[in-house]
Amino acid sequence: xxxxxxxxxxxxxxxxxxxxxxxxxxxxxxxxxxxxxxxxxxxxxxxxxxxxxxxxxxxxxxxxxxxxxxxxxxxxxxxxxxxxxxxxxxxxxxxxxxxxxxxxxxxxxxxxxxxxxxxxxxxxxxxx
Numbered sequence: 811x812x813x814x815x816x817x818x819x820x821x822x823x824x825x826x827x828x829x830x831x832x833x834x835x836x837x838x839x840x841x842x843x844x845x846x847x848x849x850x851x852x853x854x855x856x857x858x859x860x861x862x863x864x865x866x867x868x869x870x871x872x873x874x875x876x877x878x879x880x881x882x883x884x885x886x887x888x889x890x891x892x893x894x895x896x897x898x899x900x901x902x903x904x905x906x907x908x909x910x911x912x913x914x915x916x917x918x919x920x921x922x923x924x925x926x927x928x929x930x931x932x933x934x935x936x937x938x
Contacts, residue, residue: 822856822857826857827857830848830849830853830856831871833848834848834849834852834871834875838872838875838879839878839879839882842883844875844876845868845872845875846865846868846872847928849868849871849872850864850865850924853867853868854921860917861917861920862912862917862920865909865912865920869909
């Protein structure tokens with residue numbers, strides 16, 4: 811095994827997670843994304859973490875990241891609370907449903923859906 815490869819039978823070194831956090835945090839702040847786009851695929855592919863566990867871990871990471879991003883953006887740009895609040899209500903109500911279903915479906919299915927979501931988002935972004 812190459813020296814730089816991670817032995818997936820052992821816990822990955824903490825510096826790898828710190829580096830992932832730095833990259834994800836930078837991209838989260840720069841693009842206004844939650845970080846899951848970076849965190850989930852990296853945890854699965856690089857650190858061999860199960861898809862469901864990676865998704866849950868990403869949600870835990872996103873909470874402080876999103877709060878800090880919210881505060882920072884609000885200092886520079888007025889927020890549209892009339893848009894944000896109704897979306898928050900819907901997101902909170904259905905996050906439980908989404909997490910419950912995700913915990914019960916095969917990881918491969920989640921990976922495929924996540925891939926489709928990323929590709930769809932990229933195409934929409936490119937076309938608008």
